[in-house]
Amino acid sequence: MAVIDNIHERILATGIAEAGALLDRLGAPGDPLWPSPTWIPMRFDRPLAVGADGGHGPVRYHVTAYEPGRRVEFTFHPRIGLTGTHTAEILPHGPGSCVLRHRLVATSTGKMRLLWPALVRVCHDTVVEHLLDNAEHAVTGTVARPVRYPWRARLAVATESVRLRAVPVPENARLLKAALPHPDLADAYAVRVPPGTSLDPQTWADAIFRNPPPAVTALLRLRNALVAPFGIDRGDASAFDTVARTDRELLLGTDAGHLDFRASILVEPDDDGTTITLSTHATARNRSGRGYLAVVGLFHPPIVRAMARRAARAAVAPRPQASRKVSATR
Structure with a gap:
């Protein structure tokens, strides 16, 4: 042997x-x-x-x-x-x-x-x-x-180093629950990352919503092109503006003509790592909103998972120190 x-x-x-x-x-x-x-x-x-x-x-x-x-x-x-x-x-x-x-x-x-x-x-x-x-x-x-x-x-x-799973909306997502207490769409995805990543929920919100995977960006552009004939507001970056925060939770979202949308970023550290939970609540305002949620509900889970996973992988990616180059094994 x-x-x-x-x-x-x-x-x-x-x-x-x-x-x-x-x-x-x-x-x-x-x-x-x-x-x-x-x-x-x-x-x-x-x-x-x-x-x-x-x-x-x-x-x-x-x-x-x-x-x-x-x-x-x-x-x-x-x-x-x-x-x-x-x-x-x-x-x-x-x-x-x-x-x-x-x-x-x-x-x-x-x-x-x-x-x-x-x-x-x-x-x-x-x-x-x-x-x-x-x-x-x-x-x-x-x-x-x-x-x-x-x-x-x-x-x-x-x-x-990055483990993502579907979970119930956390009880600690208090800003989200107070903002939209009776949602028509509610889901949450948690990703576990090692110690050493950021504990600022704004940093995670920016990583998730301001730098989505290219495929998600393309889908959002397609969505904006398709919804206009149905009287549904076109989405823009303001949909992910921060509306409230605490030390561990950040709430973002917007109110539109067809629905109200909120997303929560909850950061919960412990001795062995940090759990980042991305939760979504949406409440339809009218028939267009209900129809929109029925369709979007099919695409929402894989899109959110892809965005959260990309942000988590970027957070744990190796970062070069100043003046670094490859060292041989001797």
Whole structure:
């Protein structure tokens, strides 16, 4: 059975003590190394110490060795299909510098025999290089050669870090419920994103409604062309103006001749991430409005889902640091 021996390292222009202080914060709140929110954060059931159990997303492991400021070893849970360890350590390199090294030594079992070469290896390499970029940026303020995300890593980020689902309109969407308490159309979609994304509902509203997918923009233009003969108002950007807000909820919408429309953006953070819920209420004013909702109700769910998913993926997309370019695995 082939042994995976995967090594990444970076020379850091700082002393061992400063680099070791970064290493000691792995998995802690405000972890400066782990590339979140692009990837699901590393989390443990206790502060970093031998016996601490956790991982990142579906990749589970526990701490089996720890030398504060110098070295931490994680042993994989066998159920993930890897038997072995991955280790991060600080090594001396000379005056005013040191090396941050990450090494994974393991054998693959079950499905992981196929998943490692097909997908997991490229994601692992990308995560670790991004982590090394963060270490370099923490000690120098720049990154000389940043990691570039291959398409398989971008696909994994979009799949694992952004989870969208249909939900009931939240009880905490109080602005929405007060504005249109008896809607003819009501739905809500929640997307879960890792910690580190914006907690400002206005930022999310702008991302969702001011930058929709091109297909949605085309559908809205088609809608405006089709509704005019039926006496229905043509929509414009003012339909998504903010009308009220609290610290965690933002309400936007408009009143038109055929219906009243409101949308709520509710931001609910916790220790493991943030839930962004986009809820819609619409109330018909007349027969045209009722007919319009009957048709729009068929297209509304996929359109809203596409808009929310696009905004969430943009929020977790890897952002280059200043002066970054690709760093090779050594």
